[in-house]
Amino acid sequence: MKRIIFFILGCIMFILGTIGIIIPLLPTVPFYLAASFFWLNSSKKVHDYFVATKWYKQYVEEYIVEKKMTKKQQLKILVTVFCLLAIPFVMVPNTIMRMALIVVFVGHVIFFRVYFSDKRKAKLSKAEGIDL
Missing domain, CATH: 1.20.5 (Single alpha-helices involved in coiled-coils or other helix-helix interfaces)
Structure with a gap:
């Protein structure tokens, strides 16, 4: 049940972030960050896939985790x-x-x-x- 709720919340946040591209009053980045949080916590398979991508390794792991x-x-x-x-x-x-x-x-x-x-x-x- 928790995984389904997180997936739905991720979709809602993604839609709000995308609307924020068109409507300047809605912030885009916080909604996209929230969408990624909810989607990554909705499934172990999605989390493992994301952590294995080259973008994660280059921009998140290297700078944030390894502090390089x-x-x-x-x-x-x-x-x-x-x-x-x-x-x-x-x-x-x-x-x-x-x-x-x-x-x-x-x-x-x-x-x-x-x-x-x-x-x-x-x-x-x-x-x-x-x-x-």
Whole structure:
């Protein structure tokens, strides 16, 4: 029963996310993330298939699970984030919003420095009993 409910909820979230592409008021990404969560938890077979895909291994396992990202990859992401945040920063003359955008960008920089730091990797490998 739980698997059927998760599958149906996944379908509903996918439909809402797709509608969000057309209607700007609905956020697309959260609905697609929720759809993937529900679908992956609806079936062991679907979960195993997803974990075996090259996209999972390249974008999820490498970056999130293994915490591996080169400085060049980090810089590329941060430049993209900077460009996307610079658009509303320049176009909207609101000081509070500009300060919030600066805080968001600085938060990204700090996150990348801490999350992908060598010290963090050393602590994790020591806890797991792995030598680097």
